[in-house]
Amino acid sequence: MDYALMQRVFPFFLEAAWITILLSVLTAILGLTCAMLGTAARLSRFRVLRFLGAAYVSVFRGTPALIQLFILYFGGPQIGIQLDAFEAGVIGLGINVGAYMTETMRGAIISVDKGQGEAARTLGMSKWQAMRNVILPQAMRLMIRPLGVNLNTLIKSTALVAAISVVELTYTAQRYIGSTYKPFEMFLIAGLLYMIIIYVVGLGVTWADRKARLN
Amino acid sequence: MGLDFSVIPKYLDIVLLGALWTIAITLGAAIVSFFGGILLAVIALYAHPVVRWPFRVFSFLFLGTPLLLQLFLIYFGLVQIGIDVPAFVAGVIGLGLHFAVYNSELFQASILAVDKGQIEAARTLGLSRMQALRKVVVPQAVRDVIPPIGNNMIALLKDSALVSVIGVSELTLSAQRAIGSTYRPFEFYVLVAAIYYIINLGMEAVLRRVERRIQASK
Amino acid sequence: MSAQKPFIDIRHAKKSFGTLEVLKDINLQVDRGQIVAIIGPSGSGKSTLLRAINDLDPLTGGEIWLEDKQINMDLPHRQYERHINEVRQEIGMVFQHFNLFPHLKVRENVTLAPKMLKGLSDAEANALAEEQLTKVGMIERIDYYPSQLSGGQKQRVAIARALAMKPKVMLFDEATSALDPELVEEVNLVMKQLAEEHMTMIIVTHEMGFAESVCDRVLFMDQGVVVEEGPPEVIFRNPKSERTQNFLRKHLAGQQA
Numbered sequence: 001m002d003y004a005l006m007q008r009v010f011p012f013f014l015e016a017a018w019i020t021i022l023l024s025v026l027t028a029i030l031g032l033t034c035a036m037l038g039t040a041a042r043l044s045r046f047r048v049l050r051f052l053g054a055a056y057v058s059v060f061r062g063t064p065a066l067i068q069l070f071i072l073y074f075g076g077p078q079i080g081i082q083l084d085a086f087e088a089g090v091i092g093l094g095i096n097v098g099a100y101m102t103e104t105m106r107g108a109i110i111s112v113d114k115g116q117g118e119a120a121r122t123l124g125m126s127k128w129q130a131m132r133n134v135i136l137p138q139a140m141r142l143m144i145r146p147l148g149v150n151l152n153t154l155i156k157s158t159a160l161v162a163a164i165s166v167v168e169l170t171y172t173a174q175r176y177i178g179s180t181y182k183p184f185e186m187f188l189i190a191g192l193l194y195m196i197i198i199y200v201v202g203l204g205v206t207w208a209d210r211k212a213r214l215n
Numbered sequence: 216m217g218l219d220f221s222v223i224p225k226y227l228d229i230v231l232l233g234a235l236w237t238i239a240i241t242l243g244a245a246i247v248s249f250f251g252g253i254l255l256a257v258i259a260l261y262a263h264p265v266v267r268w269p270f271r272v273f274s275f276l277f278l279g280t281p282l283l284l285q286l287f288l289i290y291f292g293l294v295q296i297g298i299d300v301p302a303f304v305a306g307v308i309g310l311g312l313h314f315a316v317y318n319s320e321l322f323q324a325s326i327l328a329v330d331k332g333q334i335e336a337a338r339t340l341g342l343s344r345m346q347a348l349r350k351v352v353v354p355q356a357v358r359d360v361i362p363p364i365g366n367n368m369i370a371l372l373k374d375s376a377l378v379s380v381i382g383v384s385e386l387t388l389s390a391q392r393a394i395g396s397t398y399r400p401f402e403f404y405v406l407v408a409a410i411y412y413i414i415n416l417g418m419e420a421v422l423r424r425v426e427r428r429i430q431a432s433k
Numbered sequence: 434m435s436a437q438k439p440f441i442d443i444r445h446a447k448k449s450f451g452t453l454e455v456l457k458d459i460n461l462q463v464d465r466g467q468i469v470a471i472i473g474p475s476g477s478g479k480s481t482l483l484r485a486i487n488d489l490d491p492l493t494g495g496e497i498w499l500e501d502k503q504i505n506m507d508l509p510h511r512q513y514e515r516h517i518n519e520v521r522q523e524i525g526m527v528f529q530h531f532n533l534f535p536h537l538k539v540r541e542n543v544t545l546a547p548k549m550l551k552g553l554s555d556a557e558a559n560a561l562a563e564e565q566l567t568k569v570g571m572i573e574r575i576d577y578y579p580s581q582l583s584g585g586q587k588q589r590v591a592i593a594r595a596l597a598m599k600p601k602v603m604l605f606d607e608a609t610s611a612l613d614p615e616l617v618e619e620v621n622l623v624m625k626q627l628a629e630e631h632m633t634m635i636i637v638t639h640e641m642g643f644a645e646s647v648c649d650r651v652l653f654m655d656q657g658v659v660v661e662e663g664p665p666e667v668i669f670r671n672p673k674s675e676r677t678q679n680f681l682r683k684h685l686a687g688q689q690a
Contacts (some may be wrong), residue, residue, distance in 0.1 A: 036285050048298045059412065062373075062411070062412045062415040062416065063373065063408040063411045063412050063415070064373040064374070064375075064376035064377075064387070064408075064411055065373070066376045066377060066379075066387065066407070067376055067387065067404055067407055067408045067411065070387075070400065070404045071401060071404040071405060071408065074394070074400035074401070074404065075401025075402075075404050075405070076401075078217065078218060078400070078401040079218065079401065110324070115305040119343065132350075137243055156280065156281040156282070157281065158281075159281030159284055160281075160283065160377075162283060162379055162380075163283070163377075169284075170281055170283050170284045170287070173284055174285060174287050177287055177291050181291075181295060182295075183287065183288050183291035183292040183295055184288065184292055184295070186287075187284060187285075187287070187288040187292075189282075190280070190284055191276055191280040192280065194279060194281065194284070195276075195279035195280065208275075278684055301649065330532070330628065332528060332532035333532055333534065335489055335532060336526070336528060336532035336533075336534070336591075337534075337546075338489065338521065338525075339487050339489065339521055339524070339526035339595075340521065340522070340545075340546035340550075340594070340595070340598060340600065341518045341520075341521040341522035341546060341550050342516060342518070342550065343515070343518050346549060350545060351534050351545075354536045355534070355535065355536045360537055408523075409506065432520060432578065432580075
């Protein structure tokens with residue numbers, strides 16, 4: 001193993017790791033927003049909204065994220081959407097991961113015992129009041145851990161934007177593999193940085209989960 | 216520039232050929248990941264620590280890193296150690312190993328969930344540990360774990376798009392070829408997305424049927 | 434006991450988990466064709482002793498012999514595995530919870546081991562399965578899955594599965610305890626039939642009536658020792674030890690309640 005080389009290229013990987021982190025944070029925010037809208041649509045009393053929510057989940061989970069990214073980035077200009085690679089990455093991945101998170105959130109909400117909602121309604125709460133005061137607080141607790149799994153997947157799928165030349169960790173690894181012919185070393189550096197990011201996020205999820213359970 | 220879907224028919228055969236390759240690579244990688252997953256699970260649970268540790272490190276690395284990065288490692292790594300395999304083979308190995316690690320996690324849990332009495336009964340008949348695992352424990356573990364494994368296989372189909380990056384001529388790359396001569400990315404990528412979606416729906420339908428049959432046999 | 438070597442010979446069997454002694458110097462000799470019942474309260478060590486005979490729960494001291502073969506030998510791991518797999522083929526075991534293989538049909542449950550270990554062809558193994566399943570009255574269910582059977586039927590299949598290996602001895606570990614009362618008799622009948630065929634059997638049981646009617650000898654175990662042993666009429670009608678008397682009285686009261 002070529003440690004000297006690894007030491008020399010490490011700063012460049014570290015810089016790329018910041019891009020991966022930034023991508024992950026922005027994608028997570030957009031994804032959670034999409035998921036809240038998607039969940040609201042899927043649980044709506046309007047059939048059109050329910051259909052749109054279901055279609056969103058089905059189409060974005062049913063096709064490769066890479067293709068979604070390509071449609072947005074390469075095909076976007078044809079329909080008047082001009083984005084740079086980073087923006088396309090955040091928006092494309094955010095909408096994609098939002099579809100997965102919608103399923104997580106919806107699953108948590110419908111797994112709260114039906115009797116809870118009924119009890120709240122018999123007390124005279126409206127459907128929305130029952131949702132906000134009784135169901136959602138319980139569902140929140142249930143969804144933290146599976147959302148953590150979604151986040152873990154999200155961090156790894158930010159690597160996809162390497163295919164549209166965003167200079168993040170995987171793109172950097174690819175470039176240095178090409179110029180140094182040391183695939184294993186480059187894999188190790190990038191892999192280690194990914195695992196550190198995932199580990200830290202995992203700690204945060206565990207912390208949030210424990211806190212939610214204590215309340 | 217606008218949209219013009221009329222360019223598609225001329226390239227439809229290239230794209231459909233690409234779809235066949237996507238199905239082939241998904242199938243190949245699914246087989247590798249299924250049996251690889253069982254093997255990894257048995258090693259993780261029962262092998263001697265000297266054997267177990269390298270595999271554990273491997274699993275740890277593969278669970279924590281992106282598939283695309285792993286594909287680069289395998290494709291260029293194989294070349295590096297002097298094995299010049301076709302991109303298709305590298306793609307099958309890469310996708311297969313990636314999902315083998317994920318399947319192994321499922322298999323391990325389901326093997327441990329098989330009742331201890333099952334091994335005991337097999338052992339009292341005179342079966343060795345390996346025979347009991349092979350004939351009694353693993354078949355039961357596999358049945359219990361088919362639905363989540365099926366979901367992994369559906370994820371595998373969509374992740375197979377990534378092997379276009381290392382030059383496997385499957386669906387995504389065939390679209391890129393058509394785009395190269397028509398400059399119509401939107402049309403072709405939407406077409407390709409639709410094809411993936413149809414294959415995906417087909418796989419989901421099959422999986423649901425299998426799930427129902429497993430449920431019925433319990 | 435005759436001068437001839439016993440069929441099964443357990444000498445100074447000891448077993449402990451940490452500081453807890455489960456078996457304290459147990460000695461038991463069983464002749465060919467003999468039927469021995471082991472009774473006693475839960476935690477007395479009776480199941481542990483039974484499971485030690487085919488080394489499911491290995492002893493920490495003492496020896497167990499089947500004819501001229503020692504069962505629990507100190508051998509290097511690999512040799513030991515080969516040895517124990519051979520020994521176990523000669524010892525049939527029936528569990529409280531049946532442990533049928535749920536992914537296999539009744540037929541395959543019976544044919545699995547003979548095919549794998551004795552190299553029987555499909556046809557031979559099938560004939561064997563049909564023979565054994567006829568014997569336990571389960572031939573009509575040969576192509577069912579275990580999940581489609583009642584508890585009593587499962588246990589009869591489990592007995593057929595063990596018999597298919599042509600064992601020299603059968604061990605029954607509370608074979609009827611998990612059954613609904615109305616299903617106990619069908620399993621008892623099969624065991625009685627085996628008794629009439631002079632199968633050597635060691636039976637751990639809670640059913641005193643059955644033990645009395647079938648067994649040649651009864652052992653009462655408590656806290657890891659054999660408190661008393663003898664013919665069933667003595668143990669059940671005139672037990673000498675106070676512990677045995679207490680146990681039988683409590684047990685009888687429990688059954689009537």
